Amino acid sequence: MTSAGRYLRPPSLSLRHNPIWLLRMAWRDSRSHRGRLLLFVSSISLGIGALVAVSTLSAAMKHAVDDQANTLLGADLVVTSNRPFVPAAGELFAELGGEQATQVRFSSMIYFAADEGGRLVQVRSVEGRYPFYGRIETEPAAAAEAFREGANALVDDTLMLQFDAAVGDSISVGDRRFSITGRLLKIPGEAPMATDLEPRVFIPTRYLEETRLLQQGSRVSHRRFFRFADGTDVEAIVAAVQPRLEELQLRFETVASRKRNLGRPLIHLYRFLNLGSFVALLLGSVGVASSIHTYVRGKLNAIAVLRCLGANPVQTLGIYLIQALAMGLVGSLAGIVAGTGVILLLPHVVGDFLPLDIPLDAGTLSTRAIFRGLAVGVGISTGFALLPLLGIRLVSPLLALRATIEQERNAHRDPLRYILFALIATGIVAFAISQTRQWMHGLGFAVGLFVAFAVLTLVATLITYGVRRVFPHSWSYIWRQGLANLHRPNNQTTMLVLGLGLGTFLIATLYMLQSALLRDITAVSNQDQPNAVLIDIQTDQADGVAALVQRHGAELLDRVPIVSMRLSTVNGVAVEELRKRPGRGSRWALNRDYRVTYRDHLTDTEQLVAGRWHSTATGDSIYISLETGVARSLQVGLGDEIVFDVQGLPVTTVVGSLREVNWRRLRTNFLVVFPAGVLEAAPQFQVFLTRVDPGLANREEISAAMQRDLAVGFPNVSTVDLELILSTVNAILEKVTLVIRFLALFSVATGLLVLLGVVTSSRYQRMLESVLLRTLGATRRQVEKIMVLEYVFLGSLAAVNGLLLALAATWGLARFVFEISFEPDWLPVAMVISLVIALTVVVGLLSSRGVHDRSPLEVLRGTA
Helix, strand or coil: CCHHHHHCCHHHHHHHHCHHHHHHHHHHHHHHHHHHHHHHHHHHHHHHHHHHHHHHHHHHHHHHHHHHHHHHHCCCEEEEECCCCCHHHHHHHHHHCCEEEEEEEEEEEEEECCCCEEEEEEEEEEECCCCCCCCCEEECCCHHHHHHHCCEEEEEHHHHHHCCCCCCCEEEECCEEEEEEEEEEECCCCCCCHHHHCCEEEEEHHHHHHHCCCCCCCCEEEEEEEECCCCCCHHHHHHHHHHHHHHCCCEEEEHHHHHHHHHHHHHHHHHHHHHHHHHHHHHHHHHHHHHHHHHHHCCHHHHHHHHHCCCCHHHHHHHHHHHHHHHHHHHHHHHHHHHHHHHHHHHHHHHHHCCCCCCCCHHHCCHHHHHHHHHHHHHHHHHHHHHHHHHHHHCCHHHHCCCCCHHHHHHHCCHHHHHHHHHHHHHHHHHHHHHHCCHHHHHHHHHHHHHHHHHHHHHHHHHHHHHHHCCCCCCCHHHHHHHHCCCCCCCCHHHHHHHHHHHHHHHHHHHHHHHHHHHHHHHHHCCCCCCEEEEEEEHHHHHHHHHHHHHCCCEEEEEEEEEEEEEEEECCEEHHHHHHCCCCCCCHHHHCCEEEEECCCCCCCEEEEEECCCCECECCECEEEEEHHHHHHHCCCCCCEEEEEECCEEEEEEEEEEEEECCCCCCCCCCEEECECCCCCCCCEEEEEEECCCCCCCHHHHHHHHHHHHHHHCCCCEEEEHHHHHHHHHHHHHHHHHHHHHHHHHHHHHHHHHHHHHHHHCHHHHHHHHHHHHHCCCCHHHHHHHHHHHHHHHHHHHHHHHHHHHHHHHHHHHHHHCCCCCCCCHHHHHHHHHHHHHHHHHHHHHHCCCCCCCCHHHHHCCCC
8 A cells, every 4th residue: 555545544534624634644745755855945945045145135235325324425515526616616615614625536647656657546635624424444544644744645555566565655646756654445435346447546635736737628526525513404405505506517415315326226236136046046946846746746646545535636735735835934944044154245245346334244134034035935936836736636536546647638728727827927027026126127027037938948848849750760779768868758858958048048148248348348459449548638748748659669549639618508598597497308418528629530439420520610600520429418409509618718619410439449539529620729638549569578568668757757647558447347347247147156056956856856767767778678888878868968958048048148238238249259158068068967967876776676666
């Protein structure tokens, strides 16, 4: 008699209407399969662990923003201008009162005296007790205040490491030498990654004029910091003076606005992390559905015996539903424990992206995150488990006496299955919307997920059907048998293509997109591209700088004049009036300083899309060319009139053409281009594009010597080393991809667990096949080869399908989002395919150990 017969003795049949009986039956029935059930549970644990950890991160980020808002801004109010504050601004600042401090920010070259090396940095001159909240972290700690007492400087720690500098060494900032008082470790409100592209150097403001760096056309940011008495309503003060701030073209930021601005990217980061972990959870749920399906198929005889002894369909369903609920509960609890470990890792993964301190440890795990993880884990695993469990209701008692497959056909036509499909889809959409907080984003994510699942499932189904229809009968027996296993009963094709294919898709998309971005950026290394840009060259310095560049053997590719100006009127309406009008869209085009050039030709980064290019000024009208984006923001077109204020002189122009600009190319691109013959006499500075042949063995020495001589002879001229920028961008992209890889690994790990679970759940089927093959004369080695070939086919299908999806996704992202060309690197693609195949074979063989050790008689009797 079966185990079910032993448990359902006639005297106790009356208990079957008691829920306790269902619990006891579920417990007894699971005794011989608990190891397998625990394996099913593990596929849920990874997704729940990620969800719980990310939920905790979200709560911690919100709490940190609330606690550190003042510290992030460093003041109660910050007022910013791209020009020196005019007397009217000084009068307004005096009316505002409170404690005040000033800061001037600009980019410049600095020169290390010890090794004669130079680097473009962001110089910040400070006057007053800034920051009012938080502190600048330095080494030694006292240097944060000591540098203000003389001609001292705080230098970014990474910069000091790069040039092997030490506290006590000196640097030259323009014409002034400063002593390095301390290493700059951390600045309030700035993420560590922000210093990678442009390191910071702090100096006292009273020495700024001696540097002689602030020349005509220099790009400078002037800031005034305010601290008011405790309890002051800063928002009310700002609301009262906002019209005057806008009239003076001053930007402002308060603690409240900083919290809003900072909250947006943090929310986006949280949503990205949470949706990624949700993918892992869905994969785990698919694994549970597959495992339960195989598990139930092995229990059909026991279910038929239960029906013979009087159990109704609902009761038999309840026994296995209780097991599924228990699996979801145990898996969720295990995921919460795993989430604690993930919490300890998250600060190291996302810390470089955050401008605030988020203390995360096991103690920060919130009760809300725990209950939310339990609810989501139990709900989603139960929903997916119900799909195969619904067929239990249709198992006939006659199955105990004879085998039939008719019930399977009936199960597929069960209307409750379609209702359950609809409920699961609705739950996924609702959860995605709840995570993104925007129904369009959530719906888009859910639809994209459904498409990926549908494509992988469809491909797996078509391959299974194709293998069955077009079978290579000429192949050897071993190859034919291994291929036939793709469509045999209880085959694993669909589940493994879903699990491993989706994980492969995520990681391959990430890698190929990163490679495409880097390939586009490194186009600067082509023979016709510059690898160094010299900026802030004054007109009287141009010939001397050109001679210096040529003396060092560098090629001078272009000399670009730049004139600074602001908008005055657009089609006869003053800019001040346009700012007040509703519906003007983005105001950046009205408020900004324009740095324009003049020339008689288009460059290779521009394409004319409307109008006619005017190379020189002719007649009474000055026809300018606008970039399409700024034209949209200004709401102007061909023939419209724009008046610019050029250093106090109004210049009336007419829009003569519109251009599309390739901003990704490291060239001097402009929003506004004037024709030749108009601005030559205006105050201006120049930018030189230079190139040192990268094929030279001593290229770095030539570049360093040129930068050193520029720093000594022309200290106001800044050199942008594009090769250095490329390496820095590469380092930043590596940090960004680390976060994405962190999530993709959840999907890959879950896919491997699905593989392990599916293989283990079909262990008896494999054991039976092995025995039958050996009974028919196959050797153990032949059976093992058949199994290896099956896993090779499965791994190949998963890898190829995942990579095909990744190629399509990367092409779409490259073309429509990043607008770059995409050419796949086939060597890494081949490596990914090989790796996925190897993992599939290794995991499959490890989980199938012992399949060949049972005797044929033992297996055929059903006692294995």
